Amino acid sequence: SAVISQKPSRDICQRGTSLTIQCQVDSQVTMMFWYRQQPGQSLTLIATANQGSEATYESGFVIDKFPISRPNLTFSTLTVSNMSPEDSSIYLCSVLPSASTDTQYFGPGTRLTVL
């Protein structure tokens, strides 16, 4: 399976600021997703990162708050904008390695705390 890295692994930010999280894969992948996992909760899909075009957002998530880029088949970024304490969460990227599989593999996650 693909090796996935995320940066930063954790951060503590002040409210009103923005943080960009990077997801890097060691091989080209078909699809990339961004999830949020709040404390004690399951995974919530934020959006599907589309290569070369705008991301597809899930209900309740908007581009102004969570802008996403995917310039190529191995890299994506998620920005959490104008942060509030409610944005404190773990942010995870996942990938579908190829068109022949529907098994998602996850990066190590970014633990974000907003003060």
Place this chain on the structure above:
Amino acid sequence: QKEVEQNSGPLSVPEGAIASLNCTYSDRVSQSFFWYRQYSGKSPELIMSIYSNGDKEDGRFTAQLNKASQYVSLLIRDSQPSDSATYLCAVNAGNNRKLIWGLGTSLAVNP
């Protein structure tokens, strides 16, 4: 709305016992089913996928799928303290390749 349901637990079993984790789903057209394990502070890791009715075994893990009853289960034989984690059930949501996630079942294996 498509849903995946799991008992939140905690499920507590003694070391060496069989742990049984259950999951039900609402969308009858779902075709792909996954079990992930998540240790505290870590990201989910795939345990097993299953696509056909019946049992699928991989080492100490057995996944069971019954599409007619819309449930999928995970059995862990000879449970070890290192199996203590949250187990997440995920179901494919259709052609868009997205997954619907259960809330997870917390498993504690006691030495």
